[in-house]
Amino acid sequence: GAGVSQTPSNKVTEKGKYVELRCDPISGHTALYWYRQSLGQGPEFLIYFQGTGAADDSGLPNDRFFAVRPEGSVSTLKIQRTERGDSAVYLCASSSPGLAGSTDTQYFGPGTRLTVL
Amino acid sequence: QQQVKQSPQSLIVQKGGISIINCAYENTAFDYFPWYQQFPGKGPALLIAIRPDVSEKKEGRFTISFNKSAKQFSLHIMDSQPGDSATYFCAASKGYGQNFVFGPGTRLSVLP
Numbered sequence: 435g436a437g438v439s440q441t442p443s444n445k446v447t448e449k450g451k452y453v454e455l456r457c458d459p460i461s462g463h464t465a466l467y468w469y470r471q472s473l474g475q476g477p478e479f480l481i482y483f484q485g486t487g488a489a490d491d492s493g494l495p496n497d498r499f500f501a502v503r504p505e506g507s508v509s510t511l512k513i514q515r516t517e518r519g520d521s522a523v524y525l526c527a528s529s530s531p532g533l534a535g536s537t538d539t540q541y542f543g544p545g546t547r548l549t550v551l
Numbered sequence: 552q553q554q555v556k557q558s559p560q561s562l563i564v565q566k567g568g569i570s571i572i573n574c575a576y577e578n579t580a581f582d583y584f585p586w587y588q589q590f591p592g593k594g595p596a597l598l599i600a601i602r603p604d605v606s607e608k609k610e611g612r613f614t615i616s617f618n619k620s621a622k623q624f625s626l627h628i629m630d631s632q633p634g635d636s637a638t639y640f641c642a643a644s645k646g647y648g649q650n651f652v653f654g655p656g657t658r659l660s661v662l663p
Binding site: 438465467469474475476477478479482484489490493525529538539540541542543544545 | 557583585587592593594595596597600640642644646647648649650651652653654655656
């Protein structure tokens with residue numbers, strides 16, 4: 435079946451602008467995660483959704499970052515007043531209970547590369 | 552306590568050789584340890600994962616060795632191939648619904 439998809443694949447914006455990044459998880463996956471990956475580093479956790487609610491948003495760096503998942507499927511990561519330091523690859527992952535031996539596995543999308551000029 | 556350390560930062564191996572990447576963690580609440588492979592411009596892809604109740608897990612050419620007392624685990628790639636050239640990340644989590652804590656990554660180059 436289809437994997438996790440993310441759009442756009444690349445986003446270039448100017449400092450101070452607002453951006454939205456979209457994630458389509460694997461169908462039926464109830465858990466959805468956002469990570470941020472800076473160049474040459476491992477992914478860093480931002481926020482985790484279980485269904486429609488944000489179960490853990492402790493990784494969001496500040497109040498310019500916000501994410502929603504209104505119907506428990508697609509999620510949108512929103513960044514206000516973008517700064518050059520926000521430039522990174524934003525990764526989305528999903529997982530689901532019920533698959534024997536793989537409940538903890540997270541499946542990642544290809545990411546959105548955000549460049550803030 | 553949330554940190555996962557990984558070494559080496561980069562690794563060069565001849566085709567057919569063994570690639571070994573090591574990771575260490577501090578938080579004893581971690582109970583799931585996956586390894587991810589990432590090619591340039593792609594998202595991380597799960598390679599193999601282990602839980603602390605076993606000391607070794609093998610899938611094809613890939614083996615995880617796990618030392619619970621030392622809080623260390625490693626990835627061994629046997630018969631390394633040029634197609635294995637990628638960045639490898641170890642990670643740890645406390646289970647379903649918990650975020651992954653990733654190591655900084657190891658860039659592997661397998662020479663033909």
